[in-house]
Amino acid sequence: MTAEIIDGKAFAARVRGQVAEQVARLKADHGITPGLAVVLVGEDPASQVYVRSKGKQTVEVGMNSFEHKLPADVSRYDLFALIDRLNADPAVNGILVQFPVPDHLSEAEIVARIDPAKDVDGLHIENAGLLASGQKAMVSCTPLGCLMMLRDRLGDLSGLDAVVIGRSNLVGKPMAQLLLRDSCTVTVAHSRTRDLPGVVRRADIVVAAVGRPRFVPGDWIKPGATVIDVGINRLPHEEDGGKGKLVGDVDFDSAVRVAGAITPVPGGVGPMTIACLLANTLTATCRVNGLDEPEGLTA
Numbered sequence: 001m002t003a004e005i006i007d008g009k010a011f012a013a014r015v016r017g018q019v020a021e022q023v024a025r026l027k028a029d030h031g032i033t034p035g036l037a038v039v040l041v042g043e044d045p046a047s048q049v050y051v052r053s054k055g056k057q058t059v060e061v062g063m064n065s066f067e068h069k070l071p072a073d074v075s076r077y078d079l080f081a082l083i084d085r086l087n088a089d090p091a092v093n094g095i096l097v098q099f100p101v102p103d104h105l106s107e108a109e110i111v112a113r114i115d116p117a118k119d120v121d122g123l124h125i126e127n128a129g130l131l132a133s134g135q136k137a138m139v140s141c142t143p144l145g146c147l148m149m150l151r152d153r154l155g156d157l158s159g160l161d162a163v164v165i166g167r168s169n170l171v172g173k174p175m176a177q178l179l180l181r182d183s184c185t186v187t188v189a190h191s192r193t194r195d196l197p198g199v200v201r202r203a204d205i206v207v208a209a210v211g212r213p214r215f216v217p218g219d220w221i222k223p224g225a226t227v228i229d230v231g232i233n234r235l236p237h238e239e240d241g242g243k244g245k246l247v248g249d250v251d252f253d254s255a256v257r258v259a260g261a262i263t264p265v266p267g268g269v270g271p272m273t274i275a276c277l278l279a280n281t282l283t284a285t286c287r288v289n290g291l292d293e294p295e296g297l298t299a
Helices: 006-028 047-058 075-089 109-111 125-132 141-154 171-182 196-201 270-288
Strands: 036-040 063-068 096-097 161-165 186-191 205-208 226-229
Touching: 006 047, 006 063, 006 141, 006 270, 036 047, 036 075, 047 063, 047 186, 047 270, 063 075, 075 096, 096 270, 109 141, 125 161, 141 171, 141 205, 141 226, 141 270, 161 171, 161 196, 171 205, 196 205
Parallel strands: 036 063, 036 096, 161 186, 161 205, 205 226
Antiparallel strands: none
């Protein structure tokens, strides 16, 4: 048996298409254009590439893109003053500060400064609390993308046994909350879990977000299970022919022979992150204007 490969690139393109359709409808019916503001502090090359990609895709779906580039030595005061202006700007529906930021700035303080209704990264403590209590929240983009792919593959998730490996605030915890909301039986496992292989083997759904390359071997996977690999790890150059290969948290070569479906790395969960950022910006726009939320693009 060979697992079905879940094509994240194709799925993300579909999501962006849905967002573009609903943005066009918002413009035509209500004269509203969603706006996403991205703040980049410093000159980190990877962040610059990512911000350019976000801006390009924002414009492609018909939204307004606002990019703010600040020097690496920007003061906390000046950064917060910019965030306050964006919070107050009705043309801006979503705000994202690109992480990492220089060491003299606190990521937790930055997230706390963003209006929770415009927190399209879903990191604000208020959104975490709303999600945990089953209320409407802005949901972190990566878990939202994982949930969309699981629903697409499996339909109704009710009653399925799900194991989330990893307990980070960014992925593990919100992923578990989303699966609970879809009536899965959820176990959050981690490096201290006793008999981790046994815990994973009983799961119909495995979401690996532990940050360790090829941590989950194929013999931990229940035959036919759906495996979502969130990990993005670059191997040292001396491995894999000196290319610095990207691999996930799951040992793909062994897991693909057991699972029913699996996301590859790269090309699985990664492309969904920006697509869900755009979906969240659309959702935030609809909420602030008292309109119905976009169908199929929310948790």
